[in-house]
Amino acid sequence: MDKDKxxxxxxxxxxTYDQYADIQKEMIAALLSNLSFAFQNILDVGCGTGFSTIEASKKFPEAKVTGIDIAPGMIKQASLGKRGNNNIDFMLGDGEEIPLEDSQFDLVISNASMQWMNCEKFFLEIARVLQPKGTFCFSTYGPATFCELKQAGFSVNNFLPKEKLYGLLSSCFDEISINKMIVKKKYQSIFDLFAYLKGIGARYSFGAKNKGLFTKSKIASLFPDFGRNICVTYEIYFGNCHGIKKQLYPLIGN
Structure with a gap:
C-alpha cells in the first residue's frame, strides 16, 4: 500500500471525517458494547479524529487511553477534540511499526482501519505491545462490502475474508472469535457514495473492468441504475482476541 497516499x-x-463517518461510529459503538472487563491501559490503533478513542475513554473512565494514527492531519484534529481529558493522549504512529514499548496495554482496539495495513505485520505488533493475557478487539470490512458495485462492473478494493483473518490471527493469539454484521446503507446516487468515501478519506480504487477512464457522464450512461437511490452492503467483522501465543514471548521480551 502507498502509505504516503x-x-x-x-x-x-x-x-470533514466526523461529519461523514456514520458507519464507523456504529462500528465502534458495537465494538465497545461487547467489552466489560475494567481495562486500565488502552491503545487505539488508527484512531483517526479521536472519536473512537474518546468513546473508549467514556466506556472506561479510569483507564489511560492512547490513540495513534499514521495521518498527521488526523492527529491534529484528534488533539483539538481532546477537551482537556488528561486520560487521553494522541500520537503519530504506524500500526505496522507502533512507536511504543512491549507489553504495555491490557486492551488494544482498532476500528475500521485494518484494511489500510499489512495485517500480518499489524497483528505481530499488537501482540508485541499487549500484555501476555491482554485483549485485542477490532472491527473491519468483509469481502461482501460494496458487492452491488462489483456486480455492476466496478472494480472494488478487496477485503480479507474471515478465514484469512482467522489464519493470520491464530499465529499470534490463543483465543479468537470473529462475528459478522451486515449493514445496508442508502445513498441518493453513486456520486453521493463517492462523496461520502472522499469525506472520510477512503479513496477506494473504484474503476471499471475494461471500461477505460470514468467521467461523471460516462458512469451515468454505463450504470443508469446508479444515478438514483442506491443501497449498498457493508459486511462488518468484529474480532475479539485474547492471550498472546507463548512462542512469541522470546520476540517481545516476556
Missing part, C-alpha cells in the same frame, strides 16, 4: 488522503479529510 494514505497519509495525505486522511489528513485532507480530517476536518
Amino acid at each position: 494514505i497519509k495525505n488522503n486522511f489528513s485532507k479529510s480530517a476536518p
Whole structure:
C-alpha cells in the first residue's frame, strides 16, 4: 500500500471525517458494547479524529487511553477534540511499526482501519505491545462490502475474508472469535457514495473492468441504475482476541 497516499488522503479529510463517518461510529459503538472487563491501559490503533478513542475513554473512565494514527492531519484534529481529558493522549504512529514499548496495554482496539495495513505485520505488533493475557478487539470490512458495485462492473478494493483473518490471527493469539454484521446503507446516487468515501478519506480504487477512464457522464450512461437511490452492503467483522501465543514471548521480551 502507498502509505504516503494514505497519509495525505486522511489528513485532507480530517476536518470533514466526523461529519461523514456514520458507519464507523456504529462500528465502534458495537465494538465497545461487547467489552466489560475494567481495562486500565488502552491503545487505539488508527484512531483517526479521536472519536473512537474518546468513546473508549467514556466506556472506561479510569483507564489511560492512547490513540495513534499514521495521518498527521488526523492527529491534529484528534488533539483539538481532546477537551482537556488528561486520560487521553494522541500520537503519530504506524500500526505496522507502533512507536511504543512491549507489553504495555491490557486492551488494544482498532476500528475500521485494518484494511489500510499489512495485517500480518499489524497483528505481530499488537501482540508485541499487549500484555501476555491482554485483549485485542477490532472491527473491519468483509469481502461482501460494496458487492452491488462489483456486480455492476466496478472494480472494488478487496477485503480479507474471515478465514484469512482467522489464519493470520491464530499465529499470534490463543483465543479468537470473529462475528459478522451486515449493514445496508442508502445513498441518493453513486456520486453521493463517492462523496461520502472522499469525506472520510477512503479513496477506494473504484474503476471499471475494461471500461477505460470514468467521467461523471460516462458512469451515468454505463450504470443508469446508479444515478438514483442506491443501497449498498457493508459486511462488518468484529474480532475479539485474547492471550498472546507463548512462542512469541522470546520476540517481545516476556
